[in-house]
Amino acid sequence: MADYKWPDAQHRTLIGTRQSRLDGPVKVSGRAKYTYDQNPKGLLAGAILRCPHAHAKVVSVDTSAAEKIPGVKAVQVLQGPGKEVHWAGDEIVALAAINEGIAEDALRAIKVQYEVLPHFVDDATEPKSAAEETGPLALDDLINMFSNQVPEPQISSTVQKRGISFPVTDDLVKRMRSFNVGENVIKALQSAPQKSPESTRSPFKKSAVNVTGDPDQAFKTAEATSEGLYGVPVITHCCLEAHGVIAHWPDAEHLETQVSTQNVCGMPDQIAQALTGIGIPISASNIRNRQQHVGGGFGSKFAADRWSLAAAQLSKKAGGAPVKIMLDRRAELEVAGARPSAYAHVKLAAKKDGAITAWDSQSWGTGGPLGGNMPPIPYIFTEIPHQRKQHISIATNIGPARAWRAPNHPQAAVLTMCAIDDLAARLGMDPFDVFLKNLPLTPRANVYEAELRKADELMQWKKRWHPRGDESSGPMKRGLGLSIHTWGGRGHQGAGDLTIHPDGTVEYRSGTQDLGTGTRTAIAMVIGETLGLPLNAITVKIGDTNFPHDGGSGGSTTIGAVSAESRRAATDALNELLAKVAPTLGVAPDQLEALYGTIRVKDTQGKSITWKKACSMLGATGVTAHGQNPDPSKPPDLTNSGVGGAQMADVSVDVETGIVRVNKMVAVQDCGLIINLKTAESQCYGALIMGISYALFEEKIMDPTTGRMLNPNMQFYRLAGYGDIPELVVHMMTGPGYDERGVIGLGEPPVVSPGAAISNAVANAIGVRVPFLPITPDRVLAALEKKGGAA
């Protein structure tokens, strides 16, 4: 077995360079085909009837009139009489027809009776009288904790303390392992007390108080304290390409799907289990899922979802014809993903020099019907010696939560970094200094210090910072704000196969997917680097379950995985090639290297053969090597975990209108060894734009009376446009201290800080905290009024 490692800096030809995406041209020219764009022969239009009520019981469903409409090929009731629906827009009936128009007409012909039940859609108001939750955890509670990234030790202790109301089956254990759940949690579950479920009707669940050290004493003896209210609302993913699927049965036993997904290889298992459960037995190996491009997922596209199953059911009923169901914009925003909200009163105690001594938080939030967990607070400054935390989870009818890029971190960053910024203001200190002062409370103090200093240089923070409240005349006030963040990002388990053909062509196959992050390009760069070939000599095939199984693209785990897999496969394949070629060149294989399209003897001039010639010695089949990134229980070699970043925002606020404009943002970010510098920077640019969007515009707005989302379209669900995007400066930390750590993911971390940094900049500009994101004119004016008039 080879010893796998990355080439050091002086031996890199491709890694670390800036390369444009290989699929850029097909994307910008419209030739890239997304699930949405595929229209196979005989395609039927699928459509879904959705529940108009936020909370209701289905009483009856009558599809007879719809079935009689000519052109309707299949009708499938998804939630029949007796089913309780917990959010508006939930799926009731699916059908397939020969075109969209007929499908829509048929939906209107369906009669559903509901018993309308009371709904609750308010999460921003602080719950006053919630009793502490002590009853056993339901399976949903557990899943919710996982998707909210609750630290595993906390999950274990909660499970042990409160018990569980569901059986820990072998199947469940298997599934948890496939999601990399730690063995300690599994043990805790297996030994947890079994209790019967409690049926509480209150939407509020209060967690036990979580205490570290002696917060009472710390606050009593504190030299300074500050307190504030902070919050982040529910937002939606709003994928440019909505969720959706095309499904067809080429024969009675085989199903082919094209799910718009972040998780190509995860689909067959999920679909097989679900279909089997509803009476269509099929094994995962008989399902093939494919996808070449996806128009955004941001964490919301891991599950097969009910519409994928519906498409498979409808196709089966329609004799196997392909059925396409894509969510319309309203459904996309109403049902396909809500990022949980988080609000908190936070109190901090500190010494006069800014050193934080204690944290106290009363938080609440919702992630839909299942409530929502406390974000990981205090964020990054986890070593604050004295802490008291309590969280109220609110169950609401706003639609189901889904992981949103860096689940719970943006919320945690707002609750923490804004509180620290307020403390700095209280102490009359520059927050830059207060952050530096407290870095020993973080896990990677040196890195954060380097990143903050770099950000200072790029923003001219030290030169430009002023105490809270811009004193200059006129209504436009300017301010600076900062935040830091963290993420894991180790590569997941997965694999790819690399073949060197006798004609010299190189082909790589893996079931991974390219979310638009440049996965294809990164793989080609790693292989090109390893084999000494230019990028265009490498063919990368991905997005097909017929290729080696790879993991879902979530949690920033893709780049670490695909780079490690392709490096391994390429190294092994190359070693085989070198062994074949070595006799010709008259040296041992380990004396050879692949560089600039040749195989040559290391350290000697001249002795070499061309790549093509070398490959012709491979025999008829060439060589194929399998590259597998080991599972997370093994120590990592080519990939790693743990990144940091610092961001700064420069904003202007019109204190007469409350309008906020971002003037400039700086992002400084580390992520170990960077494969493609260009797409790494692009991740940060994109994250800053997405961050400006959720800081200033995004909010899932629910109507109290009807329980429906009021802004389920792009005119009301505002996203930052060109005019709202300022100068963006990105700096990647590379070189010694970073590169040798291996490849680490970057999808999540840069999107964590913008909300906190922008909120802090607004406070610095106008002299008062605007408690909740998004920072809209009404909120800015209200905060100013509370403070006592315009700044």
Place this chain on the structure above:
Amino acid sequence: MRAFEYVTPKSKEQAVGLLSQNWGDTELLAGGTDLLALMKDDVVAPKRLVNVKSIAGLDAIGYNARTGLRIGALVRIADFADNADVRKYYPTLARVADDAASPQIRNQATMAGNLCQRPRCWYFRNGFGLLAKDPQSGKSLVVEGDNRYHAILGNDGPAYFVSPSSIAPALIAAGAKIRVFGPSGARELPLEKFYVIPKSENEREHDLRSNEIVIEIVVPPPSGERFGHYEVRQKAEFDWPLATASVALKMSGNKVQAARIVMGHVAPIPWVCDKYVEATLLGQPLTETTANAAGVVAAEKPGKSLGKNAYKIRLAHVAVKRALLQAVKET
């Protein structure tokens, strides 16, 4: 979208003949940037769609120093904003048109379509009706619910939406008239009279019968007035403003002789300020103080919050102040 009949009349007479006596049966299609969204969302569901784009002679702009500017109903917003005469004689109107929506929309949308676009009230757009009543309680969903973008003036009900065009208030300030063609020929009315507050669900927000079409907008020639226009926009573009003010001032020296102030996005109609607002300015020089006082009288005094939109009173006040100051700063 529901199935519909699609017809393309060649003349305005033909078009009128194809229109129904009842709202809802037929709709006029111009650029479609608003109407198609309404149809897709099932907010309107006409049985017949009357495409007016092929009616000859409705797409011209003509300027004459004596009679002023004539804008055909089908003139696209982008062409209006780019027109040399408009830029020369009505630079404020050109700028207002340039700031509306986005380049794509301005290239497709027509001037009449802009003036006739339907309200952006999210209850209306989500299918709860123009007056958005809760079918159970009969109460206004707007008053009971989220009214952060709703009216602060003219909001005694049952209509609470705001008039959506940002161009209409500027045209009204410039004294524009609108020409409408129906079964009994053409009629002309001041643009401000074209907007009405509906009292029942089957009324519309324009003084337009279901079998009439807008054919032309007429703006009088400039007469030495000074114009100003200010829009409070949260997003820089591709969005409607939160509040606007358009002003036309007659000055005598540095004193205000006459003032016409029209606020947008604050009421179910473009809101023409009354004489009390003008009175705060008459005979005064325009300064930060007088402009601010006018804003107070225009918005803060009469403005009424529905619960979540109090901030819009402030925005309207500031818009009036800034539009006034701009009018005397620029020409």
